Ligand SMILES: Nc1ncnc2c1ncn2[C@@H]1O[C@H](COP(=O)(O)OP(=O)(O)O)[C@@H](O)[C@H]1O
């Protein structure tokens with residue numbers, strides 16, 4: 001196993017009260033395994049990713065649970081910032097939706113990649129710059145030596161995202177956390193970047209947490225899927241089971257939405273209603289106000305996580 005998250009709870013402090021963005025989330029990921037975390041905007045996916053990397057904003061706090069990095073068994077929630085810096089990049093790499101939140105606009109691409117190699121692997125600057133060009137070619141960037149001398153704004157969105165991935169894998173981490181890595185890209189570029197990501201993690205034996213709102217893109221790349229709604233994981237299974245026999249009405253809604261996006265109609269059939277505020281989430285099952293199968297029990301009591309079999313679990317009163 002590479003990472004085990006247990007009963008994680010993360011709150012934001014705001015003027016109106018506590019936003020319970022991650023509320024009792026548990027999952028684990030094995031070596032070489034790719035896990036997708038899927039849910040609509042506002043479900044707490046980015047908060048979860050930032051918690052693993054301990055990059056949460058100042059008003060956020062991990063209030064419960066653990067994030068255990070294996071095989072050492074270190075609980076990341078307990079580490080100091082200095083200790084965390086040795087984990088980031090070297091053990092856990094990260095790719096964000098907007099590369100510019102991470103790339104330095106005033107630094108040449110080659111130097112940015114080299115910087116992390118000098119810092120983590122103690123290479124000389126010349127060695128690191130050579131490795132940087134190698135990494136760019138590994139990311140299938142044409143004319144990598146030339147691209148290394150350019151600045152981020154001189155590259156297209158897809159190229160910037162490839163550079164981010166190059167930095168993320170530069171120190172050969174055990175785990176890559178990618179938060180909506182292709183959401184800002186157009187569909188063809190998105191497919192190319194995902195394909196590349198998949199072949200890289202397979203070659204390098206890396207584990208991946210791929211965060212996305214689009215269930216349609218995970219089939220090709222992920223082994224397991226965790227569906228997140230309003231701060232909780234509502235269903236978890238292998239990717240085949242999620243597509244073939246989803247059990248949570250929310251998962252079914254996401255599948256339907258994904259099918260209509262990639263289908264010929266060009267008409268997105270999204271789930272009626274919106275994600276709730278996590279200041280005062282709905283009582284009982286948080287999905288009940290939007291659920292087409294809601295019955296008397298749903299608003300009253302929160303459904304427990306029901307184990308269907310060894311690799312399928314769901315939190316829904318219909319499956320009791
Ligand atoms: N810095 C913040 N302060 C207060 N609330 C926040 C902050 N960042 C995110 N939230 C809230 O936390 C919830 C989860 O957000 P987020 O993790 O970004 O979800 P997702 O990535 O699934 O869209 C949302 O209700 C959002 O409004």
Ligand SMILES: [Mg+2]
Pocket residue numbers: 045046047180
């Ligand atoms: Mg997000």
